Amino acid sequence: MDAQQIAQVTEMMYALRNPAGIPTYPIIFIGLGVLTFALHILFVQLMLGTSAIAIFGAFNNNSYWRRLGSAMLEISKVSVSVAIVVGVAPLLFVQVIYDPHWYTSNVLSAFWVIAFIVILILAYWAMYYFYFVNSKNKDKTVQPKARWSILLSIALMLVVGFIMHSLTSAMLHPEQWKEWFVPNGVADYSGSKLHAYNLWRFAFFISMAIPVTGAMLVTYRRFKSVREDADHAYLNWASEVGKKWIKVGSVISAVLYVAWMMTLPETAGNFATSFWGIAGGVAVIAFALWAQIRLQGEAKLCSYMALPMALVIGLVVAISREMLRYGIINDTFHYDFMDYKIVMDWYSTGLFFLTFAIVGGSVLSYFLTIAWKTGQTVGVYTPSPLVNKMGTIAIWIVALWLVQFFVVGFYIWAK
């Protein structure tokens, strides 16, 4: 591409920016986008890996695998919910900063964008179907029924994952947008094609399900082992499987990461050999080393650290992914999200961060404490006075939030 063509692409991207601007500094949106993407993809990988174990358990006669499959199915269905709800945040932030890119890639594949919604609902329902058909049977070692439904579920989940991958990839090719819209000189308004993909990149993110789920298995053993009715032989076996998955999975993912870096488009320049290009791969392989060193024997603390470690590694990869996007869109096409027009709004900015920290912090601390303690208790769990107080405080905080909403609202309305 010559300089004039690049200048045309740059001008087009800037023209597409929303004239309303953004209510605070753009770097904050990028930061939040990266952080929430790391959380989102962690739960996506957890959902895929635990679903894979549920399938493996369903098609295996080994009673341990059957039990593990059943237990992981519980985690899988919650992970889908969390992945969806957490995924809303990076979807929001990408629209704020990269709206020209996200909206164009979506419109050009509009059919698949709508299909994404339908396929995801079907995938989730298929998983629930498998769960309900088998949940009433207390014996988790018998062969589950309707195994097709969990197979269908994971297959559809991979399809929606690929759609999302393609939309994100298309964002990186503004030089091709017009050609995609007007192939061979005839405008195509159907949005029926997925235009861009990199199978290595897709495979890398999917393969990370192996080490992430390995971390889940290690945590599962540690969490359940304190229960009075714990079956230690089974739990230790699950933990050993988990350790193996972290080590082997990290190596597989690292190889796929390298393949991804080797197949980057020309517009990425030297990203593969840049600091962040290398850091992503190093972080992935470091997970295997960490597991080899820290997950020896009981590993009481480190077993609980396995999932946070997976998140940290995911965060490094998320930063690399963002730097790659910035490298292509800014360095090659000269679109810099940092110069987005700011129409500062301190009130809504402050309200979000306060809500996030105070409301989110207090309520989720209470909820997760209850969930954690209940999971480790045989029979009915009755919280301590301290935990009870956490609940009361959380109620008051949410109530106060609602009160401020209406007080501020009525004041503005009456003004």
Place this chain on the structure above:
Amino acid sequence: MDLISLYPTWYEPMVGSGWVVALIATFHVLASHTSVGAALLFAYLSHKAYREDREDLLDFIKKYGLFLLVFTYVAGSITGPGIWYSTTVASPNGIGALIHSFVWKWATEWVFFVIEVVGVYMIVYLVGRVDKKTHMKISVIFGMASLATMVIIVGILSFMMLPGKEAWFEEGGYLNGFYGTNTFIQLGMRMAFMFTMTAVVGGIVVAGIKDPAFKKEMARKLGWLGIISTLIGAAMFQWYLTSVPSQALLVMENRLPDYFVPSIMAVLAGTLAYFIITMLRPQVLVQGFAGAMTVIILVAGLWPEETARESMRKPYVAGQYVYSNQVIARDVPGMDIQSQLPTIEKVGILKAHPFTPEHLREVNDGNMIQTGEFIAMTYCSNCHSPSETGIRPLHRYFPDNITQERMEKYVKGVLTTGNIAYMPKMPMIDSEVKALSAYLLLNNQGGSEAVKVAIQEEVATRDRALAEKQASDKVAALSLPQEVK
């Protein structure tokens, strides 16, 4: 160059992109409103279960919660972002306007979503696993967090109709855009109808209760909830109509289908009758009956209501400044936004659109139908499908014997000037008027098939001319060295 923020157009020939958005939105409204209403109902029932030490109420919460988890939380949580997705592809500048003004509001709502999702699993799966007091506390938090999601989104929905306060146009600011008369009235109306939906959908769970006394108790509770909320909701709807711009009322009177008012009235009357019957004779409440009632509310109540709300905003799609065809139609000094109409008036829509292909930037005899189609897709297709079916098809608006001359007069005299109250002003230069008219005429006479054939001919002619030019260039290049020699 004078480019404006227009994206490529997505066109769905069967139903139209507008109806795809409406379908997803209607389903989401059923799921989300039911969930919020049920969350508040659960808080009440869990509190009652704790005070009166009752297991049956907790069991009801578990069953209703599990039902919601599968049908409304799964589908609701996906169709929520699904509305973003569908509006992104159907109306990118509409959703962009909302996102860029209210990103933090959506982010704040997201905090409550996370609480909701964790909460729903807890209130369902912790029945019998935690003491009643703890369950009650979780349910109260869950109920209030759900309500918070509702109060936030209503402010954004109100902005779609009009900014909270007129001052927003001059001063900007999230608070001016978010809070207004329409916001609070719409909130009251939606809260009322959400309890109606909760009571109707809850009937599916009540139908499965085996104990006749408990079934009667729950049928009565939901019945009263449904009757009171339906009556309040109907009154609030009348009040709501006083808070919309006069333009919206004009659209409602003139453009909404004839069946709209009778349909809404019939659904309200039917809903009240349903609640009275199920209260008096709980034994008639079976899952099929309750399920059918849910579908009736969805199809005959929510669908017309949501499509009416969509239509009433015309010619705008967001904040009374973004046209339904994505063009920014007025200055908003408070946000430093400029109208894009002057730019289009100056250079024409083809040159202002960033995605106009190079060979369509100027109208000529060889690209007349292609440029006409491009303009129709950009300006018209969001509200009028160029196909036989779909949303308000274009061909229905013109007589069969209309001529090119008449069509040009109509386009120039009515569309480019914005003389129809509920339609956007669509500036075009003369050559574009001619091209759009030629396209509309062809579409009117021969339908989309004739348009397709005409475009194929144009492309073939262009390709032939290009091939001939390349051949002559080649000949010239070959003959040049001989001449030099």
